[in-house]
Amino acid sequence: MEHVYTDGSGLFTRNLVPGEAVYGERLKTQDETEYRFWNPRRSKLAALILKGCDVFPFAADSTVLYLGAASGTTASHLSDICSRGVIYCVEVSPRPFRKLVSLSESRKNMMPILADANKPEDYQAAVGRADIVYQDIAQRNQAGILLKNLGLVRERGYAFLMVKARSVDVTKRPTRVYDAVEDELSRSGVNVLQRVNLDPYEKDHAALIAQK
Numbered sequence: 001m002e003h004v005y006t007d008g009s010g011l012f013t014r015n016l017v018p019g020e021a022v023y024g025e026r027l028k029t030q031d032e033t034e035y036r037f038w039n040p041r042r043s044k045l046a047a048l049i050l051k052g053c054d055v056f057p058f059a060a061d062s063t064v065l066y067l068g069a070a071s072g073t074t075a076s077h078l079s080d081i082c083s084r085g086v087i088y089c090v091e092v093s094p095r096p097f098r099k100l101v102s103l104s105e106s107r108k109n110m111m112p113i114l115a116d117a118n119k120p121e122d123y124q125a126a127v128g129r130a131d132i133v134y135q136d137i138a139q140r141n142q143a144g145i146l147l148k149n150l151g152l153v154r155e156r157g158y159a160f161l162m163v164k165a166r167s168v169d170v171t172k173r174p175t176r177v178y179d180a181v182e183d184e185l186s187r188s189g190v191n192v193l194q195r196v197n198l199d200p201y202e203k204d205h206a207a208l209i210a211q212k
């Protein structure tokens with residue numbers, strides 16, 4: 001896994017903006033390089049890596065469309081990893097968006113977009129074609145939102161969907177919800193490569209990794 005490091009105690013990314021922590025995470029310097037601790041209880045992508053991720057397409061020059069960026073916790077680690085690429089950070093809520101804007105002042109590869117991920121037509125001109133879409137949105141129509149945004153991903157590009165079972169249907173067992181989301185994607189021609197349960201880092205959440 002390129003650009004993700006471990007010292008045996010946890011995951012780290014190389015800090016793109018040395019001296020600056022984003023969410024109070026620990027910084028450490030080794031051989032004159034500064035790293036940021038990547039907390040799996042704050043970031044589902046870190047949880048996914050620790051649980052075992054077969055595909056990790058995030059590279060130094062990747063273009064990522066990030067849906068539900070909130071105040072940029074996970075997006076900031078992708079900004080470390082994709083240091084020569086771009087992270088388009090879509091967020092609908094103005095409050096976390098303000099933090100995204102201030103982060104993007106020092107992290108030049110983060111592009112904040114205040115928009116509803118249900119309406120990709122509002123930001124498709126800015127994004128163009130991404131290599132990867134990463135979605136972490138606690139809404140009922142999580143699969144539907146992802147499918148709408150796949151038009152902004154290049155052919156054979158990847159999708160990372162963090163599914164919150166309780167947002168889709170509180171009455172169903174989480175595994176049934178993951179099955180239904182996976183079915184919806186497969187029926188639309190998306191190739192689901194892996195499903196990873198994020199327990200114990202995130203209860204009732206799973207990550208789906210898919211390819212267009």
Ligand SMILES: C[S@@+](CC[C@H](N)C(=O)[O-])C[C@H]1O[C@@H](n2cnc3c(N)ncnc32)[C@H](O)[C@@H]1O
Pocket residue numbers: 042043044067068069070071072073074075090091092093096115116117118136137138139
């Ligand atoms: C679980 S939080 C994301 C945490 C973030 N991905 C991280 O790991 O740092 C979900 C975010 O999705 C945002 N959201 C919900 N519905 C949305 C929509 N339709 N379009 C864009 N963002 C949305 C919420 O405002 C919230 O900030």
